[in-house]
Amino acid sequence: MQSYICRNKCAACYRQYNKVEHLVEHMRVSFHSVHEPKCDVCQKQCRSYESLREHLIGPLPKVECARVFSVRGCNLCLKLLDSSSALRSHRAACQFSRTATGLISRMSRLNLQAGSYIDNGQMSGSRVVALGCKMVGGGSDGSLDLCARVCLVGEDENIIFHAYVKPQLPVTNYRYESTGIRPEHLRDAVPIKQAQRRIQDILCNGEPMWKVRSKGSKARILVGHGLEHDLNCLGVEYPSILLRDTAKYPPLMKTSKLSNSLKYLTQTYLGYEIQNGIQDPYEDCVAALRLYMRMRYPGHPRDYASGCSDASARNNYPAWRQRELERMTPEALLDLSGSDYYCWCLDSYN
Known part of the structure; x- marks a missing residue:
């Protein structure tokens, strides 16, 4: 029973379903893609940076992710560094607080x-x-x-x-x-x-x-x-x-x-x-x-499907493919999915 449920677990948000057809329907309407913020510890994809922040350092975070993130994670950009020393070096570049004083002085x-x-x-x-x-x-x-x-x-x-x-x-x-x-x-x-x-x-x-x-x-x-x-x-x-x-x-x-x-x-x-x-x-x-x-500059690959005017056309889950989709792995289903918004990372390619 456990392996059956895992077979029907979304490869992006890790939501689990009892039936594979429910997973397919979830993928049809969820628009998961590489552009969603991702936890660098467990690789779970979140809808927003706010939900990712709650997952890592919120009132009720994922325990293991919070433990690792507390040692090597940047609480501003929510990235996980290779070591605590790498984190210290990263913070000097990541925190714009060091330029806030200069900003005020420039305004003056x-x-x-x-x-x-x-x-x-x-x-x-x-x-x-x-x-x-x-x-x-x-x-x-x-x-x-x-x-x-x-x-x-x-x-x-x-x-x-x-x-x-x-x-x-x-x-x-x-x-x-x-x-x-x-x-x-x-x-x-x-x-x-x-x-x-x-x-x-x-x-x-x-x-x-x-x-x-x-x-x-x-x-x-x-x-x-x-x-x-x-x-x-x-x-x-x-x-x-x-x-x-x-x-x-x-x-x-x-x-x-x-x-x-x-x-x-x-x-x-x-x-x-x-x-x-x-x-x-x-x-x-x-x-x-x-x-x-x-x-x-979030550091993920370009997704040619992102930003299309018709979001429903971007997710390749037509009803006539239902049986074929139900035989796919969660990872294969995720590969068919595209985001329903234009990711700003695409500006760097234009």
């Missing part, structure tokens, strides 16, 4: 709190751009989000564009406690239409919008947290295939498929705190960019 030198305008012209090297916005309130109760400050940062974490933006509607709540924005910052601010054009030019990288939407475009990948909301408030359109949103990336989301905050993700996976007191869009840009870069 740029004097971004004092109403500055920065436009570094055309940049040729950066393929990835991070966007951060700060909103003030409009409407009778101040609950309507109006973009009043915007920042674009390149892969080198240097500012490409930064400006205070004059909203088209009257501001009824400056939300100073979190934004640091006062009326004088917006008195001579850039008109939002001008900011829209400049941001669009930077993102499209000199190409018209119709070409940006086509394959092989030179347009830049846009990274951020809550990008759809930021772009809507800015009034900027950009193709979804070029958006990398840390609020919607499945491996970074909660197990319940709800979004984690940028503050939580930065603390948990980058090792330093942000958004304490008055928030700076440059700080948000850098945090989202670092999260993207970390997720972009």
Whole structure:
């Protein structure tokens, strides 16, 4: 009986089934693939980094995995190193907390709190751009989000564009406690239409919008947290295939498929705190960019099936193959499976 159950155990998440047809149905709808976060101790695949973290160092972790991980595991990237000495060397490179102080000092030198305008012209090297916005309130109760400050940062974490933006509607709540924005910052601010054009030019990288939407475009990948909301408030359109949103990336989301905050993700996976007191869009840009870069290089092979528009077509489990599928091993069934989201690691191949 035990061997029968093991025969029907998923090779990815290790869920066990009494009947092989139940395992086949699980594989048909689960979309397991090499892109899922994996425990380096037992090789179990998890839906998200949050569930992997719970598996390794949560309140009720897998005992053997937790024991090994406590000696040789990095609590930020959740990788298992060869030895405790290798772990000590790894932490120097993995923990971004060592650069948090430098980040604050760079923000201070740029004097971004004092109403500055920065436009570094055309940049040729950066393929990835991070966007951060700060909103003030409009409407009778101040609950309507109006973009009043915007920042674009390149892969080198240097500012490409930064400006205070004059909203088209009257501001009824400056939300100073979190934004640091006062009326004088917006008195001579850039008109939002001008900011829209400049941001669009930077993102499209000199190409018209119709070409940006086509394959092989030179347009830049846009990274951020809550990008759809930021772009809507800015009034900027950009193709979804070029958006990398840390609020919607499945491996970074909660197990319940709800979004984690940028503050939580930065603390948990980058090792330093942000958004304490008055928030700076440059700080948000850098945090989202670092999260993207970390997720972009997870070290697994390319899966040509990942990111297909039709998730159901990616998993090769048609009903007419049911008998053939039931004769396959769990490992063979896993080989047929592909993820139902575009893994950011594929950006490094393009």
